[in-house]
Amino acid sequence: MLKSLMYKEWLKVRWSYIGLVLLNMIVVINICISLFNAFKFYEANQVYDGVLSWGYVFYIDLMYIPLATGILLGVVQFFPEINSSRLKLTLHLPIKEIKSLLTIQWYGLSLLMIIFLADAVVISVMTFAYFPSEVVSSFLILSLPWFLAGLTAYIFIALVSIEPAWSRRIMLAVVGVGFVNLLFSNIISMGVETLFSKSYLYFIVITLILTLIILLSGYNYKKGIR
């Protein structure tokens, strides 16, 4: 039953998902080409100087891409459910609601994580070709909150869609924007000012905890609490 539920989700999102994969790949390839060109047109030590001493973040274009990916997948996956009240049918399947809701959510989260992992791996491999491993780990530390922002946005899009009462929808949207905004705290104006290297574990745990709230929204939806 869970397998067919996942297959149903895949049928729903597949074209959009392929589109999102392409979007991510275009941005990542663009980052790779820019770095390749930097090394082609400047001396290697000039590029190193920029990256090590002057805060030249060559992968900055990636910043909002995971966020956009998370929002779009959330919209594609959950809006049709609500518009045609299809979720009602899902919740009446002979599986526990917890299981079906969490399956749908984690299916989407896994799809996102596959894209994000691909982004991170491609950029890391390319960075490692040009720079020592310290620069790779700093890329991972810097971009991790951006990826978490994508997951958080997805979680809250799902919540806002499923929640039946408008007042609570607005509240969830505000809280969601709040959480996502926190994850971009490392960007102040142009440069990278602060880093998550001491606190990223907390943010991973917070994101995991947030995935549970869908149970409450699902409960409200089923009971029709408005």
Added chain:
Amino acid sequence: MMNIKSVKIILTASIIFILSIYLPDIFWSTFRFRVERPMVSYSPVINDFLFQYSGKSNAGIKDRKGKTYTREEYEAVMPQFNFAQLMFAGKMPDSVNGIAVDVPLMKKNLFQSRFEPSTIDGFNYMMYPLIESQSGRVNLEYPNEFFIIKDKMEIIDSRTNKVNRDMTEAFTNVLKQHGFVFPAKKTFGNPTTRKAFDEGYFVIDNNDQFFHIKRVKGKPYCKKIDLPAGVNVVHFNVHEIVLKEFYGIFVAENNGLYLLTYDDYKVIKLAIEEYDYRTSSIRILGDLFNRTVSINNENKYSVFVLDREYKLKDMYKGQVLGKEESAQGKISAYLFPFSLSIVSSKSMFVNFFLKVLDLRFLIVNMILLSGLIVFFFIRKIPLDKNIFPLLLVCITGIYGLISVLVIRDFNSSNNFKLGK
């Protein structure tokens, strides 16, 4: 069904978490408060402090007794900074208090050094260009080699992204001979060629020993610096300036401020007080006559004037209206039981900075609590079945009230969920 109550608690906690970050933030950006701290400088002409206020209401320059100075008067008694303007206006003195002066001399002796908590609790790659300090060229040249001190002093060629084995071995061996314990904890230096000359880097090793490392004609130079007992370097500002009086200035774990003299590596302690490297910011201004150290704390500031022999000459301690004593600060102390922030001006790292001032917030919490009780009475919601929201408002005040009101999930007497 998984315990829906516990999910509700998670949601409530998330709302309170978000509110305690953003509500104080919105409050402080609406009712902005700036600490009006004067800039204090010491005049070698009148041997006294002058205070420059930049606030909108009381802008102006005053001395200790309150006498005001015009800009021209100020410049005339501060020739050590304003020599260019004095020269331009034809008012440059030949001597100050019997010491003959000219512009190049004053320029050579002028320097500034700053320590901020956020740069001390900051991040760097620990990877720096290994600049050649005696290339035989008039200008410094940017090298192709970069180093990082891990289990050895690894030198990487940026052209190939490969380790330069010969140089790595040479530098690592010299460091080992001097008793360096790998890896390095912190590295300080100016990774640029836009400086008068190169003195390489100052490195704290894993045993808190302090080393001077540079590249001289392609060969390693290493010197272990003898620090006084109990002095552990926290942050070092390297100054490669033509004055060549010292390598730089450092802050130590014991909140002392020290100078490391040029060539003979002597450590001079500066007589300062009221400094905590985790919270205070410090500015050292050096000129031909004095060294002026200004230390800024939350609601006070102090200025110490040292002569060229680093003897304390004069000092001034002042108070300013701090953020917490301001009207806004008092209101926020009543309004917000606590405030959470994930960024801080004292650190370059994202973390959770929780701030609880005192218990003044309990007054507002009680008012909010009675408001909620009245609300319950009007809506005929039984109090005894809704202890949790009441308790929440009692402790978390405004945050709890907002979360209770937006979730709106109260138990009524006939166990029927009340909606809108």
